Amino acid sequence: MSKIFVIEDDNILSKAIIEVLTSEGFETELAQSGGGIPPKLKDFKPDLILLDLLLPEKPGEVVLKEIRQDEETKDIPVLVITVKAGLDSVEECNALGISGYFIKSHYTLAQIVEEVKKVLEK
Numbered sequence: 001m002s003k004i005f006v007i008e009d010d011n012i013l014s015k016a017i018i019e020v021l022t023s024e025g026f027e028t029e030l031a032q033s034g035g036g037i038p039p040k041l042k043d044f045k046p047d048l049i050l051l052d053l054l055l056p057e058k059p060g061e062v063v064l065k066e067i068r069q070d071e072e073t074k075d076i077p078v079l080v081i082t083v084k085a086g087l088d089s090v091e092e093c094n095a096l097g098i099s100g101y102f103i104k105s106h107y108t109l110a111q112i113v114e115e116v117k118k119v120l121e122k
Helices: 011-023 037-044 060-069 087-095 109-121
Strands: 003-007 027-031 048-051 078-082 100-103
Touching: 003 011, 003 037, 011 027, 011 109, 027 037, 037 060, 048 060, 048 109, 060 078, 060 087, 078 109, 087 100, 100 109
Parallel strands: 003 027, 003 048, 048 078, 078 100
Antiparallel strands: none
C-alpha cells in the first residue's frame, strides 16, 4: 500500500482528500501547517507528498525547499495543489523538482487521484 503525506490547512478540503485517497487504498497522514514537516516525513516515510503552498507557520515553498535539502526526503515525489496561479510560483516549484502543479479550482479530486496514481507508477 502506497503512503501519501498531505500538507493542507483547509479542513474541508483536507478531509475530502484524505477520504478519497483512503477509499482508493492509500495510507495517509495529514499536516495542516508548514511547521515541523521534515521530521514528520521521516517518521511516516511517504511515497508521495501532496503540498499546499498557502500554509500557516511556513509557506509551502519553504517546506518544499526543506524537503529537497534533506537527504532522507529529497527524492520523494511532490504534487503541489494550491490556489496560487502565478508563473513565479510555478517556476520556483518546478525548479525544486515537483512532479506536478495543480490549481485547486481547475481540477477535481478524481483528477488529482489519477495524477497521484500516475506518479506512483513511475
